[in-house]
Amino acid sequence: MILDLYTKETYRGRLSKKIGWIYGYSFKTDENDNIVLNFKNNVKIFVVEKDTIQQCTGNYDKNNIPIFEGDLCKSSISEEENSILLCKYFKEVSAFVLMTFKDTLTDWNNEDIENFPCLIVASQQQHYEVCGNIIDNPELFYNS
Numbered sequence: 444m445i446l447d448l449y450t451k452e453t454y455r456g457r458l459s460k461k462i463g464w465i466y467g468y469s470f471k472t473d474e475n476d477n478i479v480l481n482f483k484n485n486v487k488i489f490v491v492e493k494d495t496i497q498q499c500t501g502n503y504d505k506n507n508i509p510i511f512e513g514d515l516c517k518s519s520i521s522e523e524e525n526s527i528l529l530c531k532y533f534k535e536v537s538a539f540v541l542m543t544f545k546d547t548l549t550d551w552n553n554e555d556i557e558n559f560p561c562l563i564v565a566s567q568q569q570h571y572e573v574c575g576n577i578i579d580n581p582e583l584f585y586n587s
Contacts, residue, residue: 453499455511456491457578465489469496495578500530500539508573515583516541516571527587529577541571544587 454469456478467489470478478490497513504510505519514530518541528541575583 455495455497455499456489457495458489458491460579465491469498497576498532502539502568504571504573505569506572510539510568510571510573511576512539513577514573515575515577515580517574518571520567520570527574527583528571529584544584 455464455466456469457464472478478488497511500510500512502510504516510516510530512530512532516528516530518526518528526543528543530539531542532538533540533542574580577584
């Protein structure tokens, strides 16, 4: 299932660790580039924590939860069973991918793309379950 990116909120940003996340649309101003515009309760502008704005991939996990950039997903595919994968936008393949911690340590370049071990988020998404995100739960990823 693909999200309707024209009617659904396509970004999120964290207001604070205590308050949590706000969902909406991202935009920048001359003064600030950490803004999420929320339309649920009229139009509200929120300045979120630096470097917490994440884009929705347009895909859902096996529980029908939208997958966002920065999400951590648990795999049920046999060769990756119980692996925690990070959803990240990878410009070399122009797609959101799921990467293991080991994969993030590799400095990928265009010559290596044919050996790229990561999975495109849209493929076999029914085998993945969002279990956290890299901002709130980094220990899940770095200890995997």
